[in-house]
Amino acid sequence: MIPVRGFEGRNIAVLGLGRSGLATARALQAGGARALCWDDSAEARARAEAEGLTLHDLARADAFDDLAALITSPGIPHLYPAPNRHIARAYEAGVPVDNDIGLFFRSFATPEWDEFETVPKVVAVTGSNGKSTTSALIHHILRAAGRPAQLAGNIGRGVLDIEPAGEGEVVVLELSSYQTDLARALTPDIAVFTNLSPDHLDRHGGLGGYFAAKRRLFAEGGPDRAVVGVDEPEGRYLAGQLSEAPDDDRVIRISVDRKLAGPGWQVFARKGFLAEYRKGRQVASIDLRPMKGLPGSHNHQNACAAYAVVRALGLSPRQVEAALASFEGLPHRSQLVGEAGGVRFVNDSKATNTDSAAAALQAFERIRWIAGGLGKDGGIAALAPHLARVSKAYLIGHSARDFALQLGDTPHEICETMDRAVARAAEEAQPGDTVLLAPAAASFDQYADFEARGDDFTRLVRARTG
Incomplete structure (x- = not known):
């Protein structure tokens, strides 16, 4: 405590x-x-x-x-x-x-730190998508490298429920916009902005208010170092505001859209390879393609953010690469939960909006897609450009029929329940297919939360695959 x-x-x-x-x-x-x-x-x-x-x-x-x-x-x-x-x-x-985040930052440092050779540090991660995986990945890399670390905030334990930090310990916090918006103290040593897409707009009075809530993590106390995803205009704006000059390496820019250039510090992933550049020169490269816990470009973005953080904390590229290879992923986020007859079953129940569902659809080939639930404004119309890899959709929940009307020529079947959707997808899947739960909808029509939905999918899959 x-x-x-x-x-x-x-x-x-x-x-x-x-x-x-x-x-x-x-x-x-x-x-x-x-x-x-x-x-x-x-x-x-x-x-x-x-x-x-x-x-x-x-x-x-x-x-x-x-x-x-x-x-x-x-x-x-x-x-x-x-x-x-x-x-x-x-x-x-x-x-x-x-809120508790503000109380944490005003209370975390103690007089005992005067006796430490290496004072504890706080890494805080925010953004629209990828916060949980990025936070867990940072924590995993640190622990794999033998560094003491705790994980808290919007993932794991409450921030005031953790143990007081010891010598050289790193506390990794996942922070939502709800948490950063109100906290009266926000002073992480390293702050991470993954990306931005519309979410919680009623809670923040629109997209500008939503971004402003995220930006507070960087503006209120001023972290020693910022890791900023620059694949959206808001990220580029934020990185520009924080930088004093093009070669200011207190800001580490990350991307999965393009090769980043310039005299500063950049980490980006292209075609499955993560690259680190400093002062215009490549200093490291990691092949992410074999890493089963990090499929798809969205997870490559998470890997870039985590890599940048732990490099800023002094870990070597070789230490990071070994830890990335052993990361198994988080439950309900592109989680491989079964494999049988050459068919993979992947639980991405956390994909509750079209942006996260789009990322999941781009991560796999030959998809048997289980989607539906309590649909959000616009349904799945925004996913039209990402349906080429979908062999067939199996639709569940309240919005099944509405989603069916938006699928165009994509083969689909209204299954209503998870039980039937898993059964039908498993029956029709061929070797090389991926049965993917990426609902693009909230869970509250049939389940208490997205975790319960993902657990149901996992239970049904494991009953079939052993």
Whole structure:
């Protein structure tokens, strides 16, 4: 646990008592604050009370008297499309609003660090797609190289739930726009921007607000080094803002769209090969094609970002290459879950929008595509340029019929359920085919979340493949 510092003896309200909220309350109390907890869910309040935490009804007229701060969970809206009623009252009362990420950055460094020869560092990863894989990959490479590391944030443990850092340790954080948007302190040593595509636009008041939330990771505290994907205009803009000159190697530009040139520090992947250039000269190259845990250009972008980070932390290209080869991938993200008769079964249940589904469709040849669920605005029309590799689509869930209307000449079958879709795809697949779950839709029509959907696919596949 990271005890929260700076609030000793003061009343701090905690709004939202899920995983991060409960961890925040514990960390506040460990640091000497009085955590006053609230959630509009009676079930969540009961869990907190059973843990011995103090409840504090934020709907009371005097609820904000004598509060030093309100700490809110990231899923609770604080501005768009409208502030949560309790957060709006905090604004009116002049009570500062923060989240667990802000508390982490104000509390992570301790006086004990004065005794360390190598102080701990924080790597924070944000972007639209690839955050989880990039974060996990950085963590994996560091551990494989014998460097102490912890993984937290939007993946793994809550940021205040990790252990205080030891000598030379690296904490890798995956941060969503919900987390970076509100945090009052953001001071990573290395910050990563993977890419940008439209998402959560209602929460951020449009694409500009969404990008602004990501940009705060680089603007609020100013990382010592920034790794920036420059395949979208926003990334090129961000890299340009952070650089003092063309040869400023505090900014490492990454790409999977083009060869990067110039006097600075670049890492890019083309035709399956990752290349590192510094001062206009190539210093390393890695063949990513044999690496089963990193299929497709989207994973090559993740590899470029992770490579840039660990190189900035002092690892050698040879150390990085060995670790990349042993990375097995994350569950529900281009995860190979079975193989039989020359047919591969890949779980990319995390592909809940067309951008991530497009990346999955470009990663494999001869695809038996399982898609559908609770479709988003526009359906799958944006995937038309990526359907050439699809031998047949097997459609499930609420949007199955809507998706069928957008498939044009692509063969398809409305299966309704995952069970039938897996069965039909497995029956019709030929050696060399890939049965790919990349839904391009949310899961909430049939499953609690994308993990449950991916687990169901995996269970059905393994029952067939052993």
